Amino acid sequence: MNDRFSLSRVFAMLGKEFIQMRRDRLTLAMLVGIPLMQLILFGYAINMVPRHLATVVSISDPGPFSDSIVAALKNSSFFDIVKATNSPAVAHRMLDEGTASFAVTIPPNFSRDLVRGAKPDLLVEADATDPAAGAYAIGAIPTLVSSALRNDLKGPLAARAYPAAPVNVVVHQLYNPENITRYNIVPGLLGMILTMTMVMVTSIALTRERERGTYENLLAMPMRPTEIMIGKITPNIFIGAFQSALILTVARFVFHVPMIGSLSLLAAAGMIYIAALLAVGYTFSTVAQNQMQAMQMTFFFFLPSIMLSGFIFPFRGMPEWAQWIGEVLPITHFLRVVRGILLKGNGFIEIWPDTWPMILFLFVVGAIAVLRFRRTLD
Amino acid sequence: MNDHSNAIDVRGLTKRFGKKTAVNGIDIAVPEGQVWGFLGPNGSGKTTTIRMLCGLLHADAGEGTCLGYNFRTQVEQIKRQTGYMTQKFSFWEDLSIRENLDFVARVYGLPDRRRLVDETLEKLGLEQRQSQLAGELSGGWKQRLALAACTLHSPKLLLLDEPTAGVDPKARRDFWDEIHTLSGEHGITVLVSTHYMDEAERCDRIVYISVGNIVARGTVPDIIAHSGLITFTVEGEDARQLAPKLRGHPGVVFIAFFGAMLHVSGYDRALLEQALAPYRNDPNLTIRETAPSLEDVFIQLQENNGGART
Numbered sequence: 001m002n003d004r005f006s007l008s009r010v011f012a013m014l015g016k017e018f019i020q021m022r023r024d025r026l027t028l029a030m031l032v033g034i035p036l037m038q039l040i041l042f043g044y045a046i047n048m049v050p051r052h053l054a055t056v057v058s059i060s061d062p063g064p065f066s067d068s069i070v071a072a073l074k075n076s077s078f079f080d081i082v083k084a085t086n087s088p089a090v091a092h093r094m095l096d097e098g099t100a101s102f103a104v105t106i107p108p109n110f111s112r113d114l115v116r117g118a119k120p121d122l123l124v125e126a127d128a129t130d131p132a133a134g135a136y137a138i139g140a141i142p143t144l145v146s147s148a149l150r151n152d153l154k155g156p157l158a159a160r161a162y163p164a165a166p167v168n169v170v171v172h173q174l175y176n177p178e179n180i181t182r183y184n185i186v187p188g189l190l191g192m193i194l195t196m197t198m199v200m201v202t203s204i205a206l207t208r209e210r211e212r213g214t215y216e217n218l219l220a221m222p223m224r225p226t227e228i229m230i231g232k233i234t235p236n237i238f239i240g241a242f243q244s245a246l247i248l249t250v251a252r253f254v255f256h257v258p259m260i261g262s263l264s265l266l267a268a269a270g271m272i273y274i275a276a277l278l279a280v281g282y283t284f285s286t287v288a289q290n291q292m293q294a295m296q297m298t299f300f301f302f303l304p305s306i307m308l309s310g311f312i313f314p315f316r317g318m319p320e321w322a323q324w325i326g327e328v329l330p331i332t333h334f335l336r337v338v339r340g341i342l343l344k345g346n347g348f349i350e351i352w353p354d355t356w357p358m359i360l361f362l363f364v365v366g367a368i369a370v371l372r373f374r375r376t377l378d
Numbered sequence: 379m380n381d382h383s384n385a386i387d388v389r390g391l392t393k394r395f396g397k398k399t400a401v402n403g404i405d406i407a408v409p410e411g412q413v414w415g416f417l418g419p420n421g422s423g424k425t426t427t428i429r430m431l432c433g434l435l436h437a438d439a440g441e442g443t444c445l446g447y448n449f450r451t452q453v454e455q456i457k458r459q460t461g462y463m464t465q466k467f468s469f470w471e472d473l474s475i476r477e478n479l480d481f482v483a484r485v486y487g488l489p490d491r492r493r494l495v496d497e498t499l500e501k502l503g504l505e506q507r508q509s510q511l512a513g514e515l516s517g518g519w520k521q522r523l524a525l526a527a528c529t530l531h532s533p534k535l536l537l538l539d540e541p542t543a544g545v546d547p548k549a550r551r552d553f554w555d556e557i558h559t560l561s562g563e564h565g566i567t568v569l570v571s572t573h574y575m576d577e578a579e580r581c582d583r584i585v586y587i588s589v590g591n592i593v594a595r596g597t598v599p600d601i602i603a604h605s606g607l608i609t610f611t612v613e614g615e616d617a618r619q620l621a622p623k624l625r626g627h628p629g630v631v632f633i634a635f636f637g638a639m640l641h642v643s644g645y646d647r648a649l650l651e652q653a654l655a656p657y658r659n660d661p662n663l664t665i666r667e668t669a670p671s672l673e674d675v676f677i678q679l680q681e682n683n684g685g686a687r688t
Contacts, residue, residue: 008484016470016473016481019477020473023511212471216429216464220432220464222458375433376434377435
């Protein structure tokens with residue numbers, strides 16, 4: 001009886017898979033192209049904290065105070081002052097036309113009221129057609145203004161400096177004080193890209209053999225299911241590792257994402273995550289009758305993964321049932337692990353609460369994959 | 379282990395797909411070293427039977443052996459010594475000819491792999507094209523490659539599922555010469571399904587299956603003799619015009635065209651004579667009784683058994 005597990009048959013299978021992968025140029029290109037495209041899109045094009053918003057200032061009371069405010073707005077990089085005018089009507093027209101997203105109006109007698117301590121109004125009008133676009137900029141204004149004026153209110157006027165902004169809203173952004181979206185997005189992309197490519201590539205593993213009729217041949221030969229599975233999955237582990245390295249390299253050197261924690265700890269957690277995804281893909285591949293179905297199943301898994309994991313919407317902002325679904329998905333935990341390690345410098349103890357759910361997921365789904373694998377064509 | 383007189387020896391082989399019974403309790407016993415033809419209309423259960431024999435489908439009922447191994451429980455041992463050639467080309471089209479052979483050799487753990495693959499390529503006459511992708515080969519070459527690949531491990535039993543479908547006559551002839559060489563010189567037992575009469579005639583025995591049941595078996599002369607069929611040929615320029623007139627006549631069971639010739643068959647000579655009598659004197663027609671051909675018999679079997687066509 002030499003029909004026990006055979007390493008040489010695994011290598012036969014591996015050899016075949018690597019050759020086939022090498023010949024499948026389109027898929028290979030996609031596996032490199034998808035991470036790069038996503039990185040560029042999310043890293044550059046999509047910026048959830050828009051800056052350099054066109055702003056018009058309408059100054060009815062020129063003087064050193066208004067100069068300071070305009071300078072502060074400019075320096076914040078949230079606002080690009082496209083026009084300074086003394087007519088509120090001009091400012092409004094620019095808002096109407098969309099040539100400015102913000103209008104900042106300094107009213108008459110602004111300086112006088114300020115010196116008197118009468119807390120003059122500073123009117124900020126924002127084009128709210130895209131509410132998200134200006135939210136951060138608006139949030140920044142009170143602080144910008146009061147700190148700008150503080151420099152001017154010196155000597156006898158020093159007493160005005162603090163009451164000028166009696167309620168100071170403290171926005172304290174931990175880990176990402178400047179609210180740079182890509183610090184959050186780029187590590188998240190690691191989880192998302194792996195989910196998409198790993199599940200997709202693995203889900204067609206058996207399906208493609210079945211569709212091309214070669215599955216029957218494979219089964220007619222003395223191959224064991226585990227040998228086929230290892231042969232099918234191993235090349236994808238390499239792909240996953242390669243993609244991770246690519247994404248992290250770009251994150252580090254192009255987007256300057258801080259990497260405080262241990263990269264080897266991240267690699268270990270990444271391996272668990274990749275294995276969990278391969279188990280999902282392989283399960284799909286035992287079920288799907290053709291590659292189209294495999295793709296549909298991949299997207300069935302992919303959509304909740306990006307929607308409910310905290311990648312797109314803040315996790316704690318979702319309804320409880322959605323959070324429960326999110327907690328089951330490996331990507332939810334992996335995102336916390338990646339952000340924890342990269343941005344907070346978390347160690348093993350801190351990431352363990354998000355590591356064991358991925359291991360549990362891996363074993364449950366892996367067991368389903370092995371049980372679903374049929375050695376016959378029934 | 380059983381005595382090895384029968385390479386395949388199964389009884390009551392049954393397979394159901396849902397409510398449909400694809401194979402309905404058939405018995406097949408193929409002596410070692412013989413070449414058996416497996417015939418029947420499309421959807422009659424040939425492929426299902428072959429797949430059960432090599433462990434690709436789980437039989438719902440039946441017992442017996444393949445190569446002396448229990449075909450239900452010792453599937454792995456059977457697989458090691460059986461070559462199975464699928465109906466559709468099932469080697470990897472994105473692997474080269476050599477890589478396909480090499481993969482098969484590795485999976486079976488064959489010793490001296492490189493030499494074996496070299497020899498096989500040489501025998502096939504594909505040395506020059508060994509790095510060409512299998513998918514680029516023509517139908518005839520694909521079939522030769524498939525046969526070479528599924529006999530690479532020197533199997534004792536060869537199961538061939540319509541191996542010559544869509545292959546030109548010369549390639550079919552060469553293929554059958556190879557089958558006879560394998561069986562004659564190496565004592566390999568072959569079960570081959572086919573729709574071609576000339577191929578059926580090259581088999582030692584024939585099994586005819588219809589809607590999951592074996593309805594005829596034996597040598598070609600046996601099957602013809604047992605059919606009870608009486609056949610008249612009608613030759614001549616206007617022979618074809620006769621078919622609609624004869625159809626439906628009592629005693630005329632079926633009419634088949636053979637080129638310009640008409641085969642009129644039935645079971646009752648007197649009734650057939652009666653049907654043909656009005657045309658006996660037509661100078662353009664020659665009518666005479668002949669031995670029914672294998673094809674006549676198969677058409678009869680198919681019509682009698684309402685063979686499923688898919």
